[in-house]
Amino acid sequence: MESSAVEMELIELQEDLGLKMIHKSQSTTEFWKQVPEIKYPELKKTSVRLISIFSTTYCCESLYSVMKFVKSKHHAILTNQHLTELIRTSLTTYQPDFRLTAKMETHKTSTSSK
Template identity: 85%
Template sequence: MQDQMLLTHIINHLQTLNLTLQGKNKIVSDLTQTIFSFQSTIRVFQSDILSRNFIHFPNFSRRLNTFLDIEIKDHKLEEYKVLLDNFLARFDDLRKLKPCFAFLANSFMVDVVNDGCRIPEPLVTESSAVEMELMELPEDLGLQMIHKSQSTTEFWKQVPGIKYPELKKTRVRLISMFSTKYCCESLYSVMEFVQSLQTNTCRS
């Protein structure tokens, strides 16, 4: 019974993660933030089971308080470790691109002097030009004000391409990364609906 309760708990979290990753207007940096956060959540669950606190397993904790003779099996920790290892392996490429997503979310915080341009090719074709523009960007007070009040995509629409051409190119490459199948699946659903209407019209 305890195995089923713990399994149900993690399945519920995986379903929530799946729903969070779906939807319109989500760029790859938003989705990776959700995935990395879930990896940390798994680590917290491991620690919770190991310490026997079960503060993140309220239903299981209540059952323990009701049935004091329940045996707690340590092999659940191994299952969480396998789940975490699978996440780390599957999304290893995204973790390597994490500096790129930081650039996309807030280019004003990029430390060019100490870190240089940490965005790899082919996302960047002219590293020196990108570094020069990144050093100029924090001094642009107008763009700083826009950044505080706009979303990531809306902010980059306001960045002048004439003044920051390489940054704009890099932004386009990052935002256009194929982050989810949601748009394609929605398009196929619409196509099937239209075809169905046309078929019914022809029959009538």
């Protein structure tokens, strides 16, 4: 990466009125999604690297925190498979639909009482 190329891209970016409007109305992440990579390749590459540092650091810190808690509380009975499953379930963003299971339990109760 040549510093003069980055400086030129930065000067051009600062003069781009359309991108200034986007910057004022959107978050930093959304703004950099709108910046054209063809016109600003070095700035785009650098911004993606900087933005991704925070999300990957957060994921790693969360993982270590979960591992520390799980291992300290249940150290004697954990296998590697148990640890893997506990980490996967604690770090996932998946949200199960408990309404479906509640309906199934209600249906089982009503059919078994007949």
